[in-house]
Amino acid sequence: MNKVFVSICLCLIAMSTQAQFRINNADDSPLRKLNIAEITINNLYVDSVDEKKLVEDAIRGMLDKLDPHSSYMTPKEVKEANEPLSGNFEGIGVQFNMIEDTLLVIQPVVNGPSEKVGIIAGDRIVSVNDTAIAGVKMSKEEIMKRLRGPKGTKVKLGVVRQGIKDRLTFTVVRDKIPVKSVDAVYMIRPQIGFIRIGNFGATTHQEFMEGLKKLRDQGMKHLILDLQENGGGYLKAAVDIANEFLQRNDLIVYTEGRKVPRMDYKADGSGVFRDGKIVVLVDSYTASAAEIVTGAIQDQDRGVVVGRRTFGKGLVQRPLDLPDGSMIRLTIAHYYTPSGRCIQKPYTKGDNKDYAMDVINRLKSGELTNQDSIHFVDSLKFETLRQHRIVYGGGGIMPDEYIPLDTTIYTKFHRELAAKSVIIQQNLRYVDSNRKKLKKAWLSFAEFKQNYEVPQSLIDAILKEGEKQNVKPRDQAELNKTLPHLRLQLKALIARDIWDMSEYYSVFNEENEMVKRALQVIAR
Numbered sequence: 008m009n010k011v012f013v014s015i016c017l018c019l020i021a022m023s024t025q026a027q028f029r030i031n032n033a034d035d036s037p038l039r040k041l042n043i044a045e046i047t048i049n050n051l052y053v054d055s056v057d058e059k060k061l062v063e064d065a066i067r068g069m070l071d072k073l074d075p076h077s078s079y080m081t082p083k084e085v086k087e088a089n090e091p092l093s094g095n096f097e098g099i100g101v102q103f104n105m106i107e108d109t110l111l112v113i114q115p116v117v118n119g120p121s122e123k124v125g126i127i128a129g130d131r132i133v134s135v136n137d138t139a140i141a142g143v144k145m146s147k148e149e150i151m152k153r154l155r156g157p158k159g160t161k162v163k164l165g166v167v168r169q170g171i172k173d174r175l176t177f178t179v180v181r182d183k184i185p186v187k188s189v190d191a192v193y194m195i196r197p198q199i200g201f202i203r204i205g206n207f208g209a210t211t212h213q214e215f216m217e218g219l220k221k222l223r224d225q226g227m228k229h230l231i232l233d234l235q236e237n238g239g240g241y242l243k244a245a246v247d248i249a250n251e252f253l254q255r256n257d258l259i260v261y262t263e264g265r266k267v268p269r270m271d272y273k274a275d276g277s278g279v280f281r282d283g284k285i286v287v288l289v290d291s292y293t294a295s296a297a298e299i300v301t302g303a304i305q306d307q308d309r310g311v312v313v314g315r316r317t318f319g320k321g322l323v324q325r326p327l328d329l330p331d332g333s334m335i336r337l338t339i340a341h342y343y344t345p346s347g348r349c350i351q352k353p354y355t356k357g358d359n360k361d362y363a364m365d366v367i368n369r370l371k372s373g374e375l376t377n378q379d380s381i382h383f384v385d386s387l388k389f390e391t392l393r394q395h396r397i398v399y400g401g402g403g404i405m406p407d408e409y410i411p412l413d414t415t416i417y418t419k420f421h422r423e424l425a426a427k428s429v430i431i432q433q434n435l436r437y438v439d440s441n442r443k444k445l446k447k448a449w450l451s452f453a454e455f456k457q458n459y460e461v462p463q464s465l466i467d468a469i470l471k472e473g474e475k476q477n478v479k480p481r482d483q484a485e486l487n488k489t490l491p492h493l494r495l496q497l498k499a500l501i502a503r504d505i506w507d508m509s510e511y512y513s514v515f516n517e518e519n520e521m522v523k524r525a526l527q528v529i530a531r
Contacts, residue, residue: 041065066335074338075354075362076322082332090186092208092240098155099162100184101126106435109133109141110150113504120182126166128504129442133174134165156181169439185210188240191233191512192218195522199529200227203512204248207240207296212247219251219280229284231525232300232310233512239295239320242272242342249303251278252285252310257345258392259303262323264340285310286525289406291366291375294318301404302344308393311528312406314521315375318366319352319403346389348400375412381405408528410521418489420480424473433469434497438504445505452510455502461494469493492518 030038045065049058063079070077080088090096100119101112110132115122126132133141135153156162158181166175188211191203200222204211222230239245242260249259255276263269287301287310298317304310323340341349354362373380383399391398399405417425424430438445449455473479480486495518503511516522 063333070335070337071359072357074322074356075359076320076324076336077338078336080334080336085332085334092188092206093186096155096184096186097158097181098151098184099164099179099181101132103132104431104435105147106432106439108144111435111439114507116184119184120179121177124177124179126164126177126179127168129169129439130175131167132164133167134163136163137165158182187214189214189218191509192221193509193513194222194225194227195231195513195516196526198226198228199231199526200225200229201231201233201512201516201522203233203235204237204297206237207244207248209241209244211240211244215248215251216279227283229286229529230280231286231288231522231529233288233522234293234297234301235288235290235314235521236292237294237297238292238318239297242296242299242323245296245299246272249300250274251280252304253278253307254281257303257307260299260342260344262340262342264323267323267340284529286528287312288521288525289314289317289404290521291315291369291403292318293404294320298350298404299342299344302348302350305398305404305407306345306348306389306391308391308396311408312404313408313524313528314406314410315412316369316381316405317350317403319350321349321351344400344404345392346398348387348389348398350400350403352402370412370414376414377411378409408524410524413520417492418480418485420473420478420485421489421493423478424469424493427473427476427478429469429472429476429478430493430496431500433465433472434500434504437465437468438501442505445501449505452502452506452513455505456510456514459498459501461497461501465497466490466493 033039045058045061048061049056063081066079070079100116100121102114102116103110103112105111112121112126112128112130112132114128115126131141132154133139135150138153140150140153154162160181162179162181164177164179166177168175186208188204188206188208189202190205191201193201195201200219202215202218202222204215219227219230242262246259253259253274255274257274259272259274261269261271285304287304289297289301289312293301293314294317298320301312301317305312321342322338323342324336325339327335327337329335341351343349352365369375383401383405387399387401389398389400390396396407449459480489495515499511499514502514
C-alpha cells in the first residue's frame, strides 16, 4: 500500500471518529479499486506522471459528478477562498487601483501600517524592496503578492508623491488588515437607515451591529437591508444577523440531509431591531447565507422583500481538511426556510455548465425583465407563518415586490466605455489631480452630494479617450441618453475616492429603482 493510500486512509479514519464514516477495506471494495488504479498508473504508465495532480484530478472527477457546489480546493485556493470571509489578511493596508501601469493609493486603511508611516491617498507606489513595480507590466496579482506577507515583517516601499521632487522611501511593518463585509452604512432619509452587506464573514455580525448603532444614534427607526450581489458565506453569520430582527423562538432556518439529522436555528429573543420596518433588497446574485436571512424575514412576515428572484442555493457544504492543507467542500444537507421551503434551484448532477448559465438563461427567458415570465408549480406552494401569504420554494426566493431589470438604462456606448476601463481610469486621473482642491472645496459630504456637479472637462476627457479606443456613440441621441447616468456614476466614484463606499452608495442610490421602491414601501 503506497503512501498516498495510507494518507487518505489515515485522514478518513481520523474524520470517521467524528463523523461516523464507514470504511470498506475489503478486497473488492471501491476504495481498494481506486488505490490499485492509482498505484498502477503511477508505476507502469509509459510516461512520468505527477502523482499529486493525478490524485487531485481523481477527487475532482468524483465531485464533478455530484452537485454544483461540492468541490475540491488546493491549499492556495483554500487560502484565497477563506480570506474574504475571515475578516482580515496580512499586508500593508491600502486600497489601490492601477493607472497607467502604476499602483495609485486610493485610501490607506485607517490606523493601518501604511497610514502610520505617512503614506497618503494619491501616492504612487513604484517599487517594493528595491524592485520596480511601475512601468514594467507587472500583473496586479504579482504586485499584491509582493506587498502582502506575514504580520511583523518589513517591506520597503518607493513612493512618488505629487508636489515632491524626490522619490520617498517608507518602511512599512506588515500587520493584520481588516476585510470589511458591510459595504455601506448611512441614513438615506430621516428615520430610515441603509445597510449593504457584501458577504457573510467572520466579522459581519459585529460590523452590522456597529452600523446599526451608528444609525440608531442618528434617529433611525426603519431599515433598508441591501443584499444584492451578496453571494453568501457563513451560516452562523446569517443566523446572527436574522436573530436581530426576530422574536424569541422564531425559526430562522433548519438544515437536514441523508446522514445529517434536522438542526433548527431559532432566534433567542436578544435581537436589537425587532421593531421598525425592514425592506430587504435582492437580485439574481443574492445566494446562500443571504437567502437564509431573506427567507427568514419573508416567512416570519417580519419585512418586505423587494427586487428579483434570488440565485437559489440551498445546499450546505461541510469543509473536510486534508493533510496537505487542501480541502473538500462536500454537500451534506439542504437548508430550509421557516415555512419549509428548500430554495435550491433544480440541477442535473454532473452538468455544472448549464447550472452556471442559469442567470443568463433567466435574462434570455425574459424573467429578469418581466414578472409574468416566472412560473412556479403548485406543488412548491407554501405559506408564510403569520399572515399566511403564498410563497414558493424550489428555485430561489421570489420577492414580495418585483422590480424588473432595466436593460436600457445603460447605452451600448456607456457599457463599452466601462468595459475598456475608460471611465474608471479617467476618474482616477481627475481625482488624483484635484484631490486637495476637492477636499478644500467640499468640507462635508452633505454639501458635496447636494451641490457638486461633474465638470465638463472630465466628460470631455472620457469622450476623447473613448474615441482613441474606437468607442464612440452611435449618434447624438445615444450620447444624450448616456450623459445623465455617466455623470451620476462619476459623482459616486469621486465621492468614494474622497470619502468611502457609504458615500458612493449614498449618491448612486438616489436613482436606483429598487431603492426608490423600498422607500415607498416604508412610507406606506
